[in-house]
Amino acid sequence: MKKILVIAPHPDDEILGCGGTMIKNIKEGNEVYVCIVTKGYPPLFNAERTELNRKDTMACHKAIGVKETFYLDFPSTQLETVPRFEFNGKILDVVRRLTPDEVYIPHWGDMQKDHQIVAEACMVAVRPKYMPQVKRVYGYETMSETAWNAPNIQNEFIPNVFVDISDTLEEKKMALSYFKLQVSDFPDARSLEAIEALAKYRGALMNLMAAEAFMLIREIR
Amino acid sequence: MKKILVIAPHPDDEILGCGGTMIKNIKEGNEVYVCIVTKGYPPLFNAERTELNRKDTMACHKAIGVKETFYLDFPSTQLETVPRFEFNGKILDVVRRLTPDEVYIPHWGDMQKDHQIVAEACMVAVRPKYMPQVKRVYGYETMSETAWNAPNIQNEFIPNVFVDISDTLEEKKMALSYFKLQVSDFPDARSLEAIEALAKYRGALMNLMAAEAFMLIREIR
Amino acid sequence: MKKILVIAPHPDDEILGCGGTMIKNIKEGNEVYVCIVTKGYPPLFNAERTELNRKDTMACHKAIGVKETFYLDFPSTQLETVPRFEFNGKILDVVRRLTPDEVYIPHWGDMQKDHQIVAEACMVAVRPKYMPQVKRVYGYETMSETAWNAPNIQNEFIPNVFVDISDTLEEKKMALSYFKLQVSDFPDARSLEAIEALAKYRGALMNLMAAEAFMLIREIR
């Protein structure tokens, strides 16, 4: 039995990036935890929509069998205003409390600055000096943010891990459809059809019907 | 009216990488030329299949309206045995005779060594010292070869040009289906379904129904 | 007729990076707009000099025929103190109001942090989800800032677009000379002679008498 932690800057990132892998692991008997880092606050965000979004997240996680979800409630799109030690500390707390075997974090090269700040804090939280060590750390891709940055090699998502999600792609799409406020129609990057195209593209690269792709950041074994 | 040249190491690379863009340009009244660099020779390749493949290529190009196809007939999978000045010279001849406005070449980072050698020779052929200058040079991606190399930044296909092929994706798939010997069933990387997934994935990144992606290598204007 | 927007962190960056291209486009009948992002405020900057600099900018833009200049008046060298959503929002406003065909932004790897912050905000403002889409986004080089960073591959300005400014180099130099407070004597990087050397160097690379070089960040067509 493995303990897996997925850290998502905003709700739905965890499903966009790792939904198929999460469901696959849950089916195999592993424990999957999610940490949602931010929350929208007025006046930048509508309180009602934020509330609805939280409910959608909870319903989604319950439906697929997430063991527990941690909500850190930092202010969305304003993460750089939070003191670094406080921000890093809270993410470290989650990691140290759970002592997960595997951690999935957003790609450091995503355009959305929240993603970058979360990725940095995650790297601090998985430093190999903390015992027990996190054995594997992966970066996941988030359709839209991951591709909209300036196309240079620092940003680029260059995957080397491919997880076969042939058997869970349909459930991933269903999980994503819980997020009524974020999911749009194709060709929007956050549409069910776009997610399916990505899964089939990543799959075909590796001769699989559907896949999620990751960058291995570190493995200790 | 633009003159466009697509250089393909092996027949079908031009359709895999640029088929939608080729058809789109032809419909818009531009002239599209193709240069097929290699041919399979016995005993490495079956002569009958090579012959059939040539016929498929000709039928495909006729169907979509390629203005002229140049067959250089260098030995497939053995390009490194051809003297460099002879090889580069032949590709240069095609470029200088046509004086195209735009040239599409395979991605330098493809795993197949023929692709790398062709890409290098193309760069020699489009050197800006030759007048009239080629105004735009693009690298295209070839499903399978482009993704099977070791995932490092030198190899990586990092596109910055997206061509809307919403209106020509179906014709691209039809064009590809002429290559009976190369096209397989999904999830093979050279299947119609994989090509469609790629087009939708590249499209969704840019809010388009379908797209082909390229790396701009050089533009002079 | 094309609409072109040049976004400059500080006045004179637009001329240093794109002056020849701006003038060339204006002569060809295209509309060129400029957005000056910052302004110097006391006590860090002398108010009189700031005022004079504004006048120089206006005179320069008028002389070369800029259609309209937007002054956002954010505090120079203190951009990180402005709330991100406010900063990004203002730049987005300009882009959405103009709906330009082409946008020129500072190079993300410039050493000056204002340049980096502006480049990031520009990438947010040109996200392909906004309709109508910006068709082309380019990064420009700013002599001095672009070369003074640590010489690693993330910072490096690696151009792939070369615009022939043989016919507008003299006017570019004249335009630059309006900025009396910034222009110095050679070998200062912001001297007329340095700008000419750069133009001739970029030109000679492509067999042109003079050129401005850019990195294509994205083209959708």
Place this chain on the structure above:
Amino acid sequence: MKKILVIAPHPDDEILGCGGTMIKNIKEGNEVYVCIVTKGYPPLFNAERTELNRKDTMACHKAIGVKETFYLDFPSTQLETVPRFEFNGKILDVVRRLTPDEVYIPHWGDMQKDHQIVAEACMVAVRPKYMPQVKRVYGYETMSETAWNAPNIQNEFIPNVFVDISDTLEEKKMALSYFKLQVSDFPDARSLEAIEALAKYRGALMNLMAAEAFMLIREIR
């Protein structure tokens, strides 16, 4: 039980790069195979030394419990003279016959050209279209070759997998000492003391007493 294949351009590369990991796996009950790609031929190499080297290799592999060693006997330092299809074919044969779970290959950026050619052929041999698929492919570092190339990012060995060899470092050193012709005194890069320093350095990075570091090239799961 896992099947592991280590591909070494020259005998001793497998121990330098993966010795501790090989021994660890053998102790855990996994099967470890080695493929030695080249052999020295007169007049470039002394026949007697080559013979002795072969005996050392066999003795070493027997001592640590390698299941089987494949000797391809291609000419050392002349690999580029072997026809590509023949060379790639022989390495593919080994991979397809064994159907290993994990393959360790030399780092593509090593300075020694034999290493580069072997790395390329290995990537062809592990293409995901061959069933059953190789689940994991790793690049290993070879003290000396890996660090003597021009220090650019393409060459650089940037590890993301760290294997704890605290319990097998001593046996790795013993295994290496079988190669009497290659091992020298410190500070030679191929000395026992250098290998120990590398293991402790890689270990300390990850809070381990000793480690071998690898670059994950691909994982399919």
Place this chain on the structure above:
Amino acid sequence: MKKILVIAPHPDDEILGCGGTMIKNIKEGNEVYVCIVTKGYPPLFNAERTELNRKDTMACHKAIGVKETFYLDFPSTQLETVPRFEFNGKILDVVRRLTPDEVYIPHWGDMQKDHQIVAEACMVAVRPKYMPQVKRVYGYETMSETAWNAPNIQNEFIPNVFVDISDTLEEKKMALSYFKLQVSDFPDARSLEAIEALAKYRGALMNLMAAEAFMLIREIR
């Protein structure tokens, strides 16, 4: 006689990264200066420990013969809260007052954000427009921080300068042992044994008994 300045985000970074080179230069009659950028403040840091740490630093520097040490006393782990112009200004002051021939700065890719911010400010301070120019700027590695970031090519420490510290490694270890609060037991990355392994590893790469490695950022001569 050369004047050398080492800029350290936190006390002990200067010894970890450049200790052997500092001592070697002092022995050769050169003047070595250190600038310690931060200090720990309550409540994040214990005042007593901070005080003790300062004393250790002073004792260490005195023991090895540092000419003068500058303490800027900016708040450790909170550097992003200091106004940029103030922060950059203070580091610039030190550089301009000393007019050193060589400056050693932390690696821009270190994970610790203080290191990144210091590296950026240093690059501003050594801009070639300030006369007399700093002739050489080097980045140094800090065991732990330098290796714990996500392993991508932007972060990677890729050295091209190797200083033979065979004769000063022992003194470097002694110097490091002054920092009682930071030095731990192996395999901690900040242990004497880890530092020795690093020195022997870097040395063996270049056929030296022990070496410190640097990235040359800029040389003007």
Place this chain on the structure above:
Amino acid sequence: MKKILVIAPHPDDEILGCGGTMIKNIKEGNEVYVCIVTKGYPPLFNAERTELNRKDTMACHKAIGVKETFYLDFPSTQLETVPRFEFNGKILDVVRRLTPDEVYIPHWGDMQKDHQIVAEACMVAVRPKYMPQVKRVYGYETMSETAWNAPNIQNEFIPNVFVDISDTLEEKKMALSYFKLQVSDFPDARSLEAIEALAKYRGALMNLMAAEAFMLIREIR
């Protein structure tokens, strides 16, 4: 007194890339040696022109005071046909015979394949295991070849060493003018005016009247 060796694939590369630095060193009393690697052979090259070119080279080197020039006479544009051990061996011979302090080699990313092959052989010849060690190895840029490759980060010439050639630029241009067959009119990349623009551009970056730029590949000290 330093011994400096410049390795040039074809005659004139040494002047294009290092001419000002060579002359500066000679004036300072250092010994400068040149190794010309290739020669044009019929039928690819005209014998008379080759002869004339050799005379031009000798006259140029004599004029500026090159201590000795080594002509290896390998076949130009056909270097890949020479056995690797023979080719590497000849370059190694020159290096070991001279035991230079500094070696200047062509940039590994140049488009011309001869340049790449020479650069690789040079790296083999300066391996740190040979005593006495070469203390410094630099890559130089060759106007035209260095910029005509596909603009990716592997190829890119990213200089970190700037040599002030304010006092020798005129002599560099004179030295270059000896090569009557290669030098053309501006805007040809191999014209005196282009070389001057490059020198002033590289100079202005560093606040110098004129400079040659290099990439430090390795320094041992």
